[in-house]
Amino acid sequence: MNLITKLLFLGLSFTPAATFFTWDGAVAWSLFNGITLSFDLTPLSAFFMLLLAIGAPLIAVPMLREKSDESAYALYALLLLGMQLLLLAGDFIGFFIGWEMMTWSSYLLLLRSPRTDLEGAQSYILFNLASAFLLLAGMLFLYSITDDFRIQAVDGLLTADKLVLFVLFSLAFLIKVGALPLHLWVPRSYDQAPDLFSAFLSALMSKMGIYGLMILPLLFPDGFSEISGRFLNGPVAGYVLAWIGVITATIATFKAISQEDMKRLLAYSSIAQVGYIVTALGVGSSLAIGGALFQALVHTLVKLLLFITIAGIILQTGHRRFTDLGQLISRMPISFFGVLIGIIGLAGMPPLPGFAAKYLMYVGLIEAHWLLLLAAMILASTASFVYCYKLIYGPFLGHANSPEAKTATEAPWQYLIPQIILMGMLVALGIFPGWAIDVLIDPVLIGLNMTPIGAPTWAQLSTNYGGYDGVVLMSVFATVFVLITALFLLIRGNMHRAASPYDLSFCGEVPTADTPLHYGAGMGRELRRVPLIGWILRHTTTGFYAGLTRQTQAAAGVIGTLYGSNPQTWLLLAVLIFAVTLTIQSVTGA
Amino acid sequence: MTLHFTPVWFIAVPLLLAFLAPLWVRWRLLMPVLFSAQVALFVLALSWLPTVRIAPILETIVIAPPLGIHLHLDAIALLLVALFSFAGAIVSAFIWLDNGAAHLRERPAFILMLLLIAGSNGMVLTGDIFNLYVFIEIVGVSAYALAAIRRDKTALEAGLKYVIVGSVAAIFILFAIVLLYLQTGQLNIAALAQAFGNMPAQMQLLIGLLMLIGLSIKAELFPFNFWVPDIYRGSDPEITALYSGVLVKAFLFVLFHLTFILLADPTVARNWLMALGAITMIVAELVALRQNDLRRMLAYSSLGQVGLITLALAFASEATTAGALFHMVNHTLIKVLLFLLAALMLRQYASLKLTDVHGLSRTMPLAAGLFVLGALAVLGLPPFSGFISKLWILKGFADVQTFWPVALILTAALIEAGYYFRWIRVFYAPTDALPMAKIEGEKTLNYAPLLVIAGLLIVLGVAPFLLEDWLQQAAQALLGREALLNAVLGVQP
């Protein structure tokens, strides 16, 4: 019975893949009052469906290790259904239905973690519902103008109407991607969610916000050309969006550096990475959109890999803070490589595909001559090296800092299989960036009526600003690495391992087991001394939202006093109102 | 046709069955009769649907209008009657299957519930304003008595408060009716409607205000709804389900029926009623944020939804009206579901305070799950029917580019989410305590009526077109003043 349920669940996780491969033809479902839901797979939605198709089974596999939990499985089914509906929807009603099903089923899944506290749960659902209601308001506004809920180009709008629509929609989607200052819910929920569900949240659900942002160009094909800036090679709206993205990326990166918990760090890093995508979307050229899609793909793979690996570490050690781990490299080597490949992808280092994505986005920014944005983006992506390093140093290097970390063993195979698959995918994509362009990204660009980027060969990434060859790069690097290592080992003299982990150059003293040698939590603390970073880290939005909640509660309390429990007062009030209204009306002679 | 079906049955059958109560007590058939009577009425209402679709049915008693009393069964009346009997059926099935609350399965409760349903049906059906008053009193009296039926301190206090407030409301209404009669010499609503425009403006205003305040108290509109939480908290949740699901809806209908029919131009009252609805909605949702008792919270939430329905009905466009009627249906279903759940929870927990129900889902997983479903539906989240009705209302506003109600409704929904999800989170909160032992006799069968509602919420959410035509006709019937006047008065020589 148990096994059958699990197998059923595994099968279920393949539904996005099934939809992706077998979908043909549009489906319509008439709702009421002339509202018909239409569902179809466009190139754009197919791209995101592919992400879902990759991610869902990979998260399902490690979930099988846990005790079979029917209600969680059912909620996952609803979540997947909602996300597929949202991607397939050809009109805003269907989109909204999928969006909301995704929201509440993910909320209920979030509640299943014993770590979820009231603030976390409330901020998750309220921010997401605010996003949904903004979306609803936007689509109603659109409907009031065009009498149509379909997702299609609208033209002939007044600039003011367009701006309202744009603000409503982009706010809705920016909440979902966790753009600052609307990100409060992201670190909390990614941190508190069940460990594997965090992977789902970060890798797949944040992409739905990106999908939403990407249908905006569908709605306004002519862009905001009428409000283009004088000094900009592009529309002001896109410029603002790009700045939102890059500021999000920068601040979230610094916040990530200062985290002491692995999952929170990854949460902030998700915000930052998705911020890059927003920036690229703001640029809006075909190179930048291609870069955004590529980054979405890479970020999905990387975050799946990292969150699953981290979940494995937490499973094996029970610890999640950098101070409590360390030196797992010898005990969990495969997980180490998982995180290593993950952070290389996250940092956008060549030769992994993170670089290809960054390259496209950089070139997109240079082509648009938006150099200040480029500078800010470089700041964010260079700063991300620090948290990437923290992520690998904290758990894997240094010294084991807790009894569990000293005795942990490698994660179970259910966790390792997805890791190995994802590592393979990342390396393959790094070698063949042109393949991703040719097969995955160009169809979407063509579907969006943009010039495809094109790739001369699958190994090459080429733009009109120049390109690079993934195969050459990877083979040069690998050859040199192998040669050097071989050379070094061939002429080896005496190389031996230090007798104990405490055999260190340590101020002329001999450290003992009690000496605090693990630098996990302290790393990045000194960054506060840089004025800008210190300023950023001292400020949060928590206070603002807490204040908002407090004020609302206070207002509720004040109004609530009206609802006393004295019937005389109620009656007196009714009669008084009657008398006053009557008098006013008679006097004014209405 | 061997049996003559008439709308009178909707009133007469419950009354008759109520008077035969001693018989049922002797035969130990009280609960089966209560349940099957409602089901029969529901089936009857559905069977009438094709007829009423073509034309409304007028049932004249003794003399033709305007002199005589008549019942008027059009699409909206049928909708509400069907809704009331369905809600009644669910509640009585619940009481029947449930083995708590013995006092609800005795003769007084039986009689009072049937009277309540009969009165509500009468309010919806009648075409005569004095008759209307009579039904209001029937409903009122049975409601007061039901509130106090548990015979403990809180219930008696609730009953007493209800009597006081309800009587004052009745006085307002009676006063208005008396004035109307003095001015026009008519009691038939259609005839009154024709004469109303000829009255002096001051008199119109006075009557309108009296009527508005009286009905607002009954229909729980701000600032006349301060009594609601106390009553809802004090009475049994099963009874409260009827208040929120049936009673309020009947009064809302009366309020808008009279507004639309008496005023030749309903836009006069539109701003007033819309403002009332909007304020009710926002205030109630805000206050609900701080409620720590489940039943009080549900009471405020109910007020909020009533405000929303009022806001949409008062706008008097066909789309918003149809949407509001659908929302009425949904809200009845949802609130019956939620209050009955509260009843089930009360069997297990001594109190339904926020702090006492931590980790409820471990003890009562099904109840918690159904609560979630109800909450999602009341918030208007897809794929439940609450979403469709809210969307319909919002679309109605968007059609004519009126955006302030849209903004208000969405804001209110966000606030509402604030407290509903707080409760959900509390239900699912991790606790160290072991799940409580199930109380004696708690069985899955208790949940059967609730599961019916849950299924209906999903079906209506996925396939709202099942009700679409009916709702649109109901909206037309509610708004169609001319058609109604012609139908009623056209028969007179």
Added chain:
Amino acid sequence: MAHYIIDALAMLGMSYVMGFLFYGFYRQFNARVQRRWGPSVFQNFFDNMKFLFKTETIIHGPMFFFGPMIIFAGAVTTVLFVPYLKDSNWLQGFSHSGNLILIIYLLVVGPLGNALAVGSSGNPFGVMGVTRGLTRLMGLEVPFLLGLALVMVQHETASVHAIMAAQTDFAHWNLMTNPIAFIVMILPFMASQHASPFDVVGAPVEVYAGPRVEFSGRLLGVLMTQNMMMTVAKLVLIADLFLGGATTIWALIAKTFALFLLTAAVSTSFPRLRTEQTVDFFWKIPLGLGVIGVIATVWFPWS
């Protein structure tokens, strides 16, 4: 294929020779400024050989060993992706398969490999040094790339070859046509060569701390080698981008030496800044200049 191999070996050899000579010169120069005699110009070569042929090397786990290998592979790859000569078939490496942005990213492979190895050593002072290094990188990378981006915008390409080809004579050197870009990136460039005043405390320098604290013997030799080669690669890159590239080896040596001399002069004259001062400096002065450059060359129509 054979061409590529010979070419690659030639590039590596040339980088190595130039590297130890330049550093040897630097030590001489520094000593003379400080009124010492200083070691011979070949001293760096001797030191390097000494390290590489040490018999004892202590390692702290596999990553500690592979880290330097990664760094070295990164350095070699960087060298091979920078074109050394203009209009020539030789000393090109694989530069046709790469571009400027790729090279900039290859430059930071080294620090990250280093970080892995140091972390693996388990010495907290080493990790502290790495963090400082990464922090400094964060500071310098922004104005550095902004300066280069100005050049890329000017030539509308990211290909080093194309940028070199566009600088036909002295008047068309980017140093002359885009001086702001040069000024913006020159200080961060010095920092990227680990030159004072922007360097990070290294183990050999003073207290027992810094990224290299645990490395010894042949591993230290590998690290030293890659550092010298990397310095040359960066110098060549800047010469390519701003000084019009070089058609002969002698011109190349002259131009890179000029740049190196500039770096050496600055670095002997100023004391080291603290890491956060470095970062703050880069975000104020060079970045401020960069913003002015952007406004002047991109936003305004005369550009």
